[in-house]
Amino acid sequence: MRYHKVPDETIRRLPVYLRGLCSFPNDGSRSISSQQLAEVLHVKSPQVRKDLSYFGDIGTPGVGYDIQKLKKHIRTILRLNNTHCAALIGYGNLGAALLKYTGFKTFCVEISAVFEINPRKIGRVVQKIKIEDVSNISSLRKRGISVAILAIPALESQDVTDKLIDAGVGGILNFTPSYLSAPTNVKVVNIDIGVSLACLPYYLPVGA
Amino acid sequence: MRYHKVPDETIRRLPVYLRGLCSFPNDGSRSISSQQLAEVLHVKSPQVRKDLSYFGDIGTPGVGYDIQKLKKHIRTILRLNNTHCAALIGYGNLGAALLKYTGFKTFCVEISAVFEINPRKIGRVVQKIKIEDVSNISSLRKRGISVAILAIPALESQDVTDKLIDAGVGGILNFTPSYLSAPTNVKVVNIDIGVSLACLPYYLPVGA
DNA sequence: TTAGGTCTGTGAACGAGAACTCAATCACGA
DNA sequence: TCGTGATTGAGTTCTCGTTCACAGACCTAA
Structure with a gap:
């Protein structure tokens, strides 16, 4: 593993x-070529090879990638070998749906x-999960939970984020429409449903 | 409006x-400068200017952007002047949450x-909305609905997408974890919740 | 009317990531 | 053992988008 920086x-x-x-x-077949994989996923095969070569x-040249080994490898890279526990913040409409989400x-x-x-x-x-008060967030560190899903109103988002960071959370999936300020060692991934939807009309044909 | 291609x-x-x-x-104040706007939104000020200059x-140089006029302008660009109607496909956990979503x-x-x-x-x-059978999707054209939100199981996603395209839908917000094949004049925006969450552990500090 | 300060719009430099290309590698069969 | 076909890994090129820097436009005030 030569350590060039891996693109996000x-x-x-x-x-x-x-x-x-x-x-x-x-x-x-136990093996799969970059081309086969690329076809299924609708990306280009050099992309697949480059990504994996990081x-x-x-x-193995001339053969491809061993499917089982590759799965294991990707899981290792992403640290998905053992089950990760996540905390859900906010049990509103979206929160309830996310809790039931099977994906x-x-x-x-x-x-x-x-x-x-x-x-x-x-x-x-x-x-099977007991809903707790947000003040309990501080307990996340000793419970070994370091990933959080934020599904609360925008107004409280930064406050709760600060609590999460204090509690040692290192990754936040942010469904709120706000920018969350966080130190560089905390990764924030934003999902802005409103914005995603608002983009669509722009691409409609002019008559519609 | 010189017509260079505008980046997505x-x-x-x-x-x-x-x-x-x-x-x-x-x-x-009725005006706002690119710098003020940039600060609020956590982007760089040249970015704001460049984006708007497309x-x-x-x-107006020396002054900034008239807030009301700018809002109107952006709405016009995005075609958000008059209310757009969207169709929600799938009233499961996620679908129900999206219907109630206020964003x-x-x-x-x-x-x-x-x-x-x-x-x-x-x-x-x-x-206040009556849930219809998917076979009714074909009526979307004459109802003037050209944007759809897809929140159904992955298995049926392509079938339904084809129906939507037949019905003249030009923009799809896709919450399913599948690639949707669509003609180039139909815009698909993907929100893959699972993938977004799966990225987080990679960025956690090594001990966690 | 003019001078000085402010802020936009845009061409040019820069950077990141995607696509291309090809040498090196491997499996397999003769 | 060697030759052939297949496929990876990685250096190079290309494309897209962001950042920079500055000329020009505008406002205000004297």
Whole structure:
């Protein structure tokens, strides 16, 4: 693993590769070429090779990539070998949907704690998880939870973010429409649903 | 408006600018400089100027941008002047949350139709909207709905997408974890929640 | 009317990432 | 053992978008 800096875009594609591999017919051929993988995922084959080459020699020339080995390799790179526990902050409409969302399983991530500010929701048990007060966020460090999903109103987002950072959280998936200020060693990934939707009309044909 | 091609990234930032402007104190100063705007939105000021300059001379040198005029201008560019109606496909956990989501209002987009494949849900009325069968998607054209939000299982995503395209839909917000094949005149914006979350552990400090 | 300060618009430099290309490597069969 | 076909890994080129820097436009005030 020569240590050039790996582009963020590459990291973002790795889960896509992983999911593609998981849905690949496991029986039959044990190997897959960059071209085959590229076709399934709708990217270019040099892209696949370049992405994977950042992490050392994974494939074998003339053959391709061993499917099982590649899956394991990507999981190791992304640190998805053992199940990661995540905290969900905000049990509103979106929060409730995210808690039930099944798409995290592929990536060995599991929501194991839920926090709320609304006293009427605190204490309720949902999906076997007891909703806690946001003041309990400080306990995340000793519980070994270092990833958080933020699904609360914009107004409180920075306050809660500060609490999360204090509690040792190193990665935040931000569904709020606000910019979150955080130290460089904390990774924030933003999902701005409103903005994503607002872009669409621009691309509509002029008549519509 | 000299017609150089506008980068997608610029289009994506425009809604962010718009939201920033909306939350700006309307009273007092009527103008805002690129630097002020940049500070609020956490981007660089040349970026703001460049983005806006793609669409002609909007600001006035020595003064800045007239807030009201700029808002109107961005809305015009993004075609958000009059309310856009969108169709929601899939009333599962996520779909239900999206229907209640209030973040679309800022951008004058409103969900005005809901479709489902599950017969037990069809006919129910939610948020004043009657859930329809997916076969009704073909009626979207004459109803003037050209934007769709896709929140269904991955398996059916391409089928439904084809139906949407047949019905004249020109923009799709895709929450499914699948690649959607669509003609170039149809814009697909992907939100892959699983992938976004799966990226986070990579950035955690090595001990965690 | 003019001088000075402010801020935009834009061409040019810069940088990051994607695509291309090809030498090096491997499996396999003769 | 050697030759052939397939495929990777990585250096190079290309493309796109961001940042920079400055000329020119505008406002204000004297």
